[in-house]
Amino acid sequence: xxxxxxxxxxxxxxxxxxxxxxxxxxxxxxxxxxxxxxxxxxxxxxxxxxxxxxxxxxxxxxxxxxxxxxxxxxxxxxxxxxxxxxxxxxxxxxxxxxxxxxxxxxxxxxxxxxxxxxxxxxxxxxxxxxxxxxxxxxxxxxxxxxxxxxxxxxxxxxxxxxxxxxxxxxxxxxxxxxxxxxxxxxxxxxxxxxxxxxxxxxxxxxxxxxxxxxxxxxxxxxxxxxxxxxxxxxxxxxxxxxxxxxxxxxxxxxxxxxxxxxxxxxxxxxxxxxxxxxxxxxxxxxxxxxxxxxxxxxxxxxxxxxxxxxxxxxxxxxxxxxxxxxxxxxxxxxxxxxxxxxxxxxxxxxxxxxxxxxxxxxxxxxxxxxxxxxxxxxxxxxxxxxxxxxxxxxxxxxxxxxxxxxxxxxxxxxxxxxxxxxxxxxxxxxxxxxxxxxxxxxxxxxxxxxxxxxxxxxxxxxxxxxxxxxxxxxxxxxxxxxxxxxxxxxxxxxxxxxxxxxxxxxxxxxxxxxxxxxxxxxxxxxxxxxxxxxxxxxxxxxxxxxxxxxxxxxxxxx
Ligand SMILES: [Mg+2]
Numbered sequence: 001x002x003x004x005x006x007x008x009x010x011x012x013x014x015x016x017x018x019x020x021x022x023x024x025x026x027x028x029x030x031x032x033x034x035x036x037x038x039x040x041x042x043x044x045x046x047x048x049x050x051x052x053x054x055x056x057x058x059x060x061x062x063x064x065x066x067x068x069x070x071x072x073x074x075x076x077x078x079x080x081x082x083x084x085x086x087x088x089x090x091x092x093x094x095x096x097x098x099x100x101x102x103x104x105x106x107x108x109x110x111x112x113x114x115x116x117x118x119x120x121x122x123x124x125x126x127x128x129x130x131x132x133x134x135x136x137x138x139x140x141x142x143x144x145x146x147x148x149x150x151x152x153x154x155x156x157x158x159x160x161x162x163x164x165x166x167x168x169x170x171x172x173x174x175x176x177x178x179x180x181x182x183x184x185x186x187x188x189x190x191x192x193x194x195x196x197x198x199x200x201x202x203x204x205x206x207x208x209x210x211x212x213x214x215x216x217x218x219x220x221x222x223x224x225x226x227x228x229x230x231x232x233x234x235x236x237x238x239x240x241x242x243x244x245x246x247x248x249x250x251x252x253x254x255x256x257x258x259x260x261x262x263x264x265x266x267x268x269x270x271x272x273x274x275x276x277x278x279x280x281x282x283x284x285x286x287x288x289x290x291x292x293x294x295x296x297x298x299x300x301x302x303x304x305x306x307x308x309x310x311x312x313x314x315x316x317x318x319x320x321x322x323x324x325x326x327x328x329x330x331x332x333x334x335x336x337x338x339x340x341x342x343x344x345x346x347x348x349x350x351x352x353x354x355x356x357x358x359x360x361x362x363x364x365x366x367x368x369x370x371x372x373x374x375x376x377x378x379x380x381x382x383x384x385x386x387x388x389x390x391x392x393x394x395x396x397x398x399x400x401x402x403x404x405x406x407x408x409x410x411x412x413x414x415x416x417x418x419x420x421x422x423x424x425x426x427x428x429x430x431x432x433x434x435x436x437x438x439x440x441x442x443x444x445x446x447x448x449x450x451x452x453x454x455x456x457x458x459x460x461x462x463x464x465x466x467x468x469x470x471x472x473x474x475x476x477x478x479x480x481x482x483x484x485x486x487x488x489x490x491x492x493x494x495x496x497x498x499x500x501x502x503x504x505x506x507x508x509x510x511x512x513x514x515x516x517x518x519x520x521x522x523x524x525x526x527x528x529x530x531x532x533x534x535x536x537x538x539x540x541x542x543x544x545x546x547x548x549x550x551x552x553x554x555x556x557x558x
């Protein structure tokens with residue numbers, strides 16, 4: 001009995017194992033049968049990731065093994081012998097194994113699967129992408145490309161409805177100084193706050209766009225001239241309270257130009273161009289105001305452009321001349337220096353006033369090459385005079401743009417090396433307002449020039465801030481008192497002012513030059529005040545180089 005029991009348990013154990021394996025593999029195969037079509041359904045639009053490729057291979061294997069297993073199963077009906085059953089079981093196990101691998105791969109892909117957005121999420125994402133493509137990332141305003149699209153649509157609508165439309169060009173004043181002083185982070189905060197104030201002050205149907213930098217363009221559909229005026233006034237008013245930016249209180253004003261459809265132009269390009277022109281007019285008129293485009297502005301710009309082209313040609317065709325106005329040493333009554341002054345002799349228009357073409361040269365950047373040319377000519381001429389035994393030094397005016405040029409120090413050094421003029425014989429004249437525009441940068445450049453031996457004069461003193469403190473803080477060697485003080489020097493008050501400036505300047509070791517001395521009486525008063533040098537028509541008007549030599553021989557031989 002014991003033997004029968006032990007014999008039956010010996011057969012029962014493998015049978016139980018085979019039965020369990022059989023059942024599990026059948027179960028897994030069934031799951032796999034369901035998992036594969038589901039997986040294929042979900043992945044049908046998925047990209048072929050690494051895992052997905054392997055899962056695809058496993059799937060092929062799985063299907064193949066399923067086919068073989070089932071063939072084996074069918075075979076057992078016809079040949080119910082042990083080897084066929086074993087083969088069937090082997091394929092069942094292989095099928096189960098491959099289904100497990102497929103499941104693992106599926107598990108690995110599930111997190112990615114979860115990332116597949118739903119249709120509503122896709123729609124939202126598409127909207128966000130579209131918003132990013134159409135809006136400025138910093139301010140959230142409409143960007144340039146989308147604005148161009150919108151203006152075309154609104155123009156078409158305005159043409160159809162025969163309604164008017166305004167294009168408003170806004171540029172922020174002094175933004176460069178704000179960026180330079182507080183950094184670009186604060187500059188960006190300012191742009192954001194300005195954007196908010198603009199949006200708050202326009203109508204719902206208006207479009208506010210940022211074109212880049214500190215330039216904004218507004219599109220005001222179906223608006224009248226008077227309503228635009230009110231809106232512009234509101235915008236200017238909204239900008240007047242200071243901006244609190246990262247703990248800094250900053251003031252920023254706009255310059256605004258407006259053009260109208262259909263009165264000023266019929267297409268987007270013309271309207272934007274004219275609004276831009278009007279904005280420049282607003283800048284010219286002292287900033288923080290708005291200007292409507294007029295045809296006169298267009299004509300003014302055309303004539304400016306013409307003059308600019310002529311000025312370019314003037315430089316190439318030798319129409320520019322350097323004149324020299326002598327400076328007198330009052331004590332010795334001898335001409336010791338000259339100031340180089342630019343003259344333009346136009347072949348048709350004759351002499352063109354520096355007051356007309358110098359600002360234009362500044363505006364267009366032509367002052368760069370022109371200024372360099374004047375510096376070179378003046379140094380070359382002075383070196384020639386010195387070689388001939390005439391002890392003259394030279395003063396050359398630097399423009400604001402030249403002083404801002406990062407290569408100015410090197411340009412001056414190169415000019416002196418090329419012309420072989422001693423640095424001590426050159427004085428560069430700058431104005432007070434130029435010096436303080438970017439004080440630390442200017443100080444740095446002036447110090448480098450002083451270290452090289454070049455003299456620096458503070459020109460037109462008294463017309464700008466007239467801060468006596470700059471006399472001691474700026475690395476200057478002389479101060480030129482503006483001609484407006486000398487013209488009224490008979491006036492006791494003006495005389496006292498000139499006397500004070502002169503005394504303070506001299507007490508800190510600066511040379512003083514009186515500019516614009518025209519009359520005998522002015523000459524005597526200036527001399528009585530102990531001013532060392534003077535310049536003006538009393539002594540001589542600006543002269544061509546050859547006439548300076550005559551004047552010099554005539555004066556200095558006395
Ligand atoms: Mg000058």
